Amino acid sequence: xxxxxxxxxxxxxxxxxxxxxxxxxxxxxxxxxxxxxxxxxxxxxxxxxxxxxxxxxxxxxxxxxxxxxxxxxxxxxxxxxxxxxxxxxxxxxxxxxxxxxxxxxxxxxxxxxxxxxxxxxxxxxxxxxxxxxxxxxxxxxxxxxxxxxxxxxxxxxxxxxxxxxxxxxxxxxxxxxxxxxxxxxxxxxxxxxxxxxxxxxxxxxxxxxxxxxxxxxxxxxxxxxxxxxxx
Amino acid sequence: xxxxxxxxxxxxxxxxxxxxxxxxxxxxxxxxxxxxxxxxxxxxxxxxxxxxxxxxxxxxxxxxxxxxxxxxxxxxxxxxxxxxxxxxxxxxxxxxxxxxxxxxxxxxxxxxxxxxxxxxxxxxxxxxxxxxxxxxxxxxxxxxxxxxxxxxxxxxxxxxxxxxxxxxxxxxxxxxxxxxxxxxxxxxxxxxxxxxxxxxxxxxxxxxxxxxxxxxxxxxxxxxxxxxxxxxxxxxxxxxxxxxxxxxxxxxxxxxxxxxxxxxxxxxxxxxxxxxxxxxxxxxxxxxxxxxxxxxxxxxxxxxxxxxxxxxxxxxxxxxxxxxxxxxxxxxxxxxxxxxxxxxxxxxxxxxxxxxxxxxxxxxxxxxxxxxxxxxxxxxxxxxxxx
Numbered sequence: 176x177x178x179x180x181x182x183x184x185x186x187x188x189x190x191x192x193x194x195x196x197x198x199x200x201x202x203x204x205x206x207x208x209x210x211x212x213x214x215x216x217x218x219x220x221x222x223x224x225x226x227x228x229x230x231x232x233x234x235x236x237x238x239x240x241x242x243x244x245x246x247x248x249x250x251x252x253x254x255x256x257x258x259x260x261x262x263x264x265x266x267x268x269x270x271x272x273x274x275x276x277x278x279x280x281x282x283x284x285x286x287x288x289x290x291x292x293x294x295x296x297x298x299x300x301x302x303x304x305x306x307x308x309x310x311x312x313x314x315x316x317x318x319x320x321x322x323x324x325x326x327x328x329x330x331x332x333x334x335x336x337x338x339x340x341x342x343x344x345x346x347x348x349x350x351x352x353x354x355x356x357x358x359x360x361x362x363x364x365x366x367x368x369x370x371x372x373x374x375x376x377x378x379x380x381x382x383x384x385x386x387x388x389x390x391x392x393x394x395x396x397x398x399x400x401x402x403x404x405x406x
Numbered sequence: 407x408x409x410x411x412x413x414x415x416x417x418x419x420x421x422x423x424x425x426x427x428x429x430x431x432x433x434x435x436x437x438x439x440x441x442x443x444x445x446x447x448x449x450x451x452x453x454x455x456x457x458x459x460x461x462x463x464x465x466x467x468x469x470x471x472x473x474x475x476x477x478x479x480x481x482x483x484x485x486x487x488x489x490x491x492x493x494x495x496x497x498x499x500x501x502x503x504x505x506x507x508x509x510x511x512x513x514x515x516x517x518x519x520x521x522x523x524x525x526x527x528x529x530x531x532x533x534x535x536x537x538x539x540x541x542x543x544x545x546x547x548x549x550x551x552x553x554x555x556x557x558x559x560x561x562x563x564x565x566x567x568x569x570x571x572x573x574x575x576x577x578x579x580x581x582x583x584x585x586x587x588x589x590x591x592x593x594x595x596x597x598x599x600x601x602x603x604x605x606x607x608x609x610x611x612x613x614x615x616x617x618x619x620x621x622x623x624x625x626x627x628x629x630x631x632x633x634x635x636x637x638x639x640x641x642x643x644x645x646x647x648x649x650x651x652x653x654x655x656x657x658x659x660x661x662x663x664x665x666x667x668x669x670x671x672x673x674x675x676x677x678x679x680x681x682x683x684x685x686x687x688x689x690x691x692x693x694x695x696x697x698x699x700x701x702x703x704x705x706x707x708x709x710x711x712x713x714x715x716x717x718x719x720x721x722x723x724x725x726x727x728x729x730x731x732x733x734x735x736x737x738x739x740x741x742x743x744x745x746x747x748x749x750x751x752x753x754x755x756x757x758x759x760x761x762x763x764x765x766x767x768x769x770x771x772x773x774x775x776x777x778x779x780x781x782x783x784x785x786x787x788x789x790x791x792x793x
Contacts, residue, residue, distance in 0.1 A: 231701060232787040252705050259703020266790070270698045274419030282407035284702045295407055 177204030178370065179228070179339070184237035186223050186393075197223040199393040200237070205372065207338065210365040212381040213374045215390035221374045222343060224390065228372060229262050229341045230254045241339070259287065263332030263369075265361075267344035269324040271316040271331075277303060278312035281331045288335070302330035306360060322353030329360055333369070340364060342373040346380050358383040409708060413715035416692075423688050427717070427770070428724045430680030435728025435766050436735065437673040439758065441666035443736040447752050448659050448743055463620035463633060465643040467491055490614040491643050499620065502635035504628060510538035512619040513602060517609035519576050521566045521598070528576070529597045530605020539619050540594070546570060547585025555582040556600045560589040565596075574598070577608045618643070678773040685717060685777035696781050697789025706782035713778035714771050721770025725763030732762070 186198040198220040205211055215221045226232035227239060230246045239246050246257060263284075271280045281299040288295075303309045306326035308319075316324055325345060332340055342361060346354035354377075362383050365371045373384060381387050389397040417424045467490050491513075499511055512535035519528045533549045545557055547570040558568055563586045568574055572583045581600065589595055606612045622632055629647045637645045689696070696709055737752045 226787050226790075229701065231790070252707075255700065255703050255705045257703075258701065262701075262703075264698075264701045266698075270694065272415075272695060272698075274415050279407055279411075279415070283412075283699075286407045286409055286412060287702075287704055287708050292407070299407075 178207035178209075178242060179205040179372075180238075180240040181224075181228070182238040182240070184224070184227055184234045184239060186220070186227060186232065187235045196393055198227070198234070201390070201393070201395055202237075203388060203395070203398075205370065207370055208365070208368050209386060210362065210371045210384040211373070211386045211388060212384035213372065213388045213390060214376060214378070214381050215396070216376065219390040220393035221376075221390050223393075225341055225343055225372065225374045229264060230258050259284065259335065261337050261339055263335065263337040263340045265325070265328050265332045265340060265342040265345050267347040269316070269321075269328045269348075271324055271327055273316055276313050276315055277308060277319070277327050280316065280327055281334050283331060284335045298334050299330075302334040303327070305333065306330045320353075322349055322356060325349060325353075325357050326360065329357070329364070333364060337369070339370045339372065342371065344374055344376070346375065346377065354380060409711050410715055413712050413719060416712075417716055417719060420688065420691075423684055424716075424720050426684045427681050427720045428727070430677040430684070431721055431724035431766050431770055432728045432731065434670075434674040434677030434769070435725055435762050436731035438670040438765075439729050439732025439762050440735045440739075441670055441732075442758070443733060443752055443755075444739065444743060445659065445663045445666055447736065447740050448662070449656075452656060452659065462622055462629060462648055463636065464646045464648055465491065465618035465620065465636065465640060466646070467616070468642060468644045490611065490616060491618065491640065493613050493615050495640055495642065496615065496618060498639035499636055502632065502639060504622075504632045504635060507622045507628075507632060509621040510535045512536055512539040512621075513615045514617045514619065515602060515605050515609060515611050515614060516616040517605070517611060519598070519608065521568065521574055521576070524566050526562055526566065527597050528605055528609065529599050530602040530609070531599055532602050533599075535619075536599070539621050540590075542590060543594075544588040545585040546588060547583075550582075550584040550601060554601070555584040556598050556604075557585040557587060558583055558599070559587050559595040559597045561595040562598055563587075576600075579604075579608065674769065678769055681717065681721075681770055681773035682776065685713065685774045686780065688716075689713065689777045689781040692781070693784060693789045696784050697786045700784070700786030701790065709784075710778045710782040713781050714774055717770045717774035717778070718767050721766045722763055724770065725766030726759075728766060729759045729762040 181201055181203050184198055184201045185196070187194045187196050189195055201220075201224060213221045213224060223232060227234050230239075230249075233247050238248075241257070241261060244257070246254060249257060271277075272283070275283070278296065278299045281302050282295050285295045285298060290298075300309055300312055303312050306329055308323060308326055308330065311319060311323070316327070319327070325348075329340075329345075332342075340361070345357050345361065349357060358380050361371050361373065371384070373380075375381050385400070387399040388395065389399075493513060496511060496513055499505070499508060502508075512532060515530040517528055518525050520526075537543065537549070547557065550556060556574060558566070558574075563569055566574075568583050570583055570586050573580050574583060575581075581604070587594060587599075600608070606614065620632075620636070622629060633645050633647050637643070699709055699712075733752060733754060740752055
């Protein structure tokens, strides 16, 4: 039994004969501190699986446990608290709020945390420093590049010190050079003990993870471990 | 960074939507404030005018005979069976439920006296009350102190030749004429006025009263109710309201007030609908943003609070601006609805301002409840897929 356990997760959309199976019975375990890549072609169910791992999307059947807690047995508010405490999301399209500065964007997860404004700002600046953007804290998202925006999104994901980062195609909108930088950043966070689960369709970026889970038509299609990270 | 910070930042970013919500509530609040202030000012104006009329309740003795007068012309009918009111009974007026509304009670005794060759009507009055009841009196000279003289009406002065400084002998008593009334155009011009006790002694009517004038404070005074109350304590008197002139106007204001409330309700309803539609549009526009909040661990109640905070902030601003706009509009429009110099200025009312702001917040938040709950109920997964 791992830190994260998916037990026969099934996700169907619709009902009856018209039902579409996005994830068709997936089981795996992930240990704390692992860096796992989930790879598959478009429509293979990898993003649906990631949304279930983030507690955003309830499975039709099956269980998903984090540190022994059945996430989908929790109430809506308890699941929100679980996300606040345990999960940091990194989205493909960054999803920074355009009307907030970089520091304010990074502080967003702290808006619902009981902490002084000074401490929140200090945590945000620290997180931005972690991704090399402390000097741009007062800028707005449209004043920085795409790669920098993704780094801000990563800073926002880690500002609350969650044990798990879920990254959905984090390099999808970036050029290859910037993509590599982002992968190195995720690998660095993993080396600090954060469990990273990343969805990608890039074989090259998948090799920054230590383990690769392949999906095809919503089912496990293979698994690779002890991956060699590109030099 | 707090939920309030998020709400304020969003309002700054989506200024057009915020202004639209603000406009909806501002128009509603300013209309209500404007109409209510206008009605209040008009009522105040009419009440001031009503008070200037002096007495507005008249108490005369009950009689079984009908007076043979028409248009001020007396045709010889005299009410022999007239029961005069006893002065001691007037104290009962102070015991009525609306006694606080009684500004002045003016007892008057009437009777004929002979001055030289002329028969003239003498009125014994309480000069302190008389000055309240007849604010239009202008006396050349002075009002006599108790038992120390008379004043004489303009016509009576002309006919009898008596003027200020003269002495008039009545029933063996010499009374100085301390003043002459300037012409009023009323029956007062033909009368000679003496202090009540003096006149009662001269006329042989000690402790008796012929007529009583009552001035009621008219800011919300219920004249018909007061008439009934005085009738109950003075069964020997025939109590009448002399307010027909203003009653019609008060009724008009009453109709205008009802109409104003109707218009206000309609404008507020439209304002609320504007808020509802705008906030629903705003929520739809922010689907992804709400999905991000939920992914970060915001509870449904957090999302609800952000939306309602935004509505509350805009509504509070609309309440303040609406009150000022309504008050300003009334100040400009009031002279068109009132006559003469009595309308004065509309004063700022902190209570109404507070109520306006509070009502705007309640309406703004209430109209945003459905959009806010719609936002809170958004499936975060669906919200993030709406990319």
